């Protein structure tokens with residue numbers, strides 16, 4: 121069995137060594153233009169030339185959870201596209217989102233500023249009941265985040281394409297219930313995949329339905345958010361601020377207003393990193409399962425877009 125590795129912006133050697141150790145019977149090579157056909161590919165943002173040449177692939181394994189960039193390419197029609205299914209990302213996402221929610225809820229930015237100014241001052245405790253957190257996308261990452269938020273006793277709402285029952289989470293589903301979901305939420309956490317249906321989903325019309333003093337946490341993709349609409353709603357006072365990990369253009373351009381907005385916290389697409397060892401173990405296991413024609417989790421539906 122031949123495995124080809126083609127991951128942009130990724131140090132290849134440790135991945136190749138890990139894949140070779142996990143699949144000792146396979147030949148694992150770094151892709152070069154003109155390489156012979158492989159059975160499976162491990163990829164991140166490969167060029168179109170890669171798929172134009174590798175036409176015999178049975179499996180394409182993405183080393184991230186989001187496949188929006190991959191699905192823009194012409195893929196071999198017979199290939200099963202598989203994305204990372206947690207592989208250590210959900211606990212990181214839960215940490216990141218809980219940190220952002222709690223930092224905002226407990227006003228830690230304000231306390232930090234007070235300390236810098238030499239001020240010993242208290243803020244009035246906020247009511248947790250008034251801080252319902254709405255999680256958009258209740259998949260592998262969203263469900264873990266929703267459960268983690270419940271541990272801090274925030275009321276949690278969830279929105280997904282199909283109806284979900286998660287104990288303690290008020291569920292909303294589909295386009296028809298989006299407005300009610302937003303109106304029931306003060307903090308909005310985005311964990312949707314980027315698809316034609318979800319692009320620009322956080323825009324003036326939707327964000328203005330959040331409860332007054334709302335807060336936005338975007339940890340999915342930059343193109344879910346209309347940047348100017350977010351800034352306008354924060355500047356008008358309807359929204360209190362935002363924590364953003366993902367951007368339309370990454371790295372975020374130096375002149376983008378998000379860098380300097382006092383109510384926006386940014387991080388460099390780091391909320392849930394791909395963990396190499398966990399990912400290699402997951403991918404190797406799935407390659408072997410596919411070879412044995414066994415079912416695997418994380419298969420992407422190219423029509424649905426995730």
Ligand code: NDP
Pocket residue numbers: 184185186187205206209256257258259260261262279280281282283294295311312313314315317318339340341365366389390391392393426
């Ligand atoms: P999943 O595929 O497991 O979950 C996606 C969820 O979104 C599902 O609940 C799905 O609904 C819902 N959904 C999809 N389309 C719609 C729609 N049109 N309307 C309502 N709900 C919809 O994905 P993951 O949880 O694994 O990952 C989510 C995203 O997080 C990734 O696509 C990626 O973009 C991003 N990500 C960001 C990272 C970062 O570091 N910032 C790291 C990893 C991922 P249903 O359950 O009904 O199918």
Ligand code: OXD
Pocket residue numbers: 183184185186187392393394
């Ligand atoms: C992913 C990401 O999709 O890192 O895994 O954004």
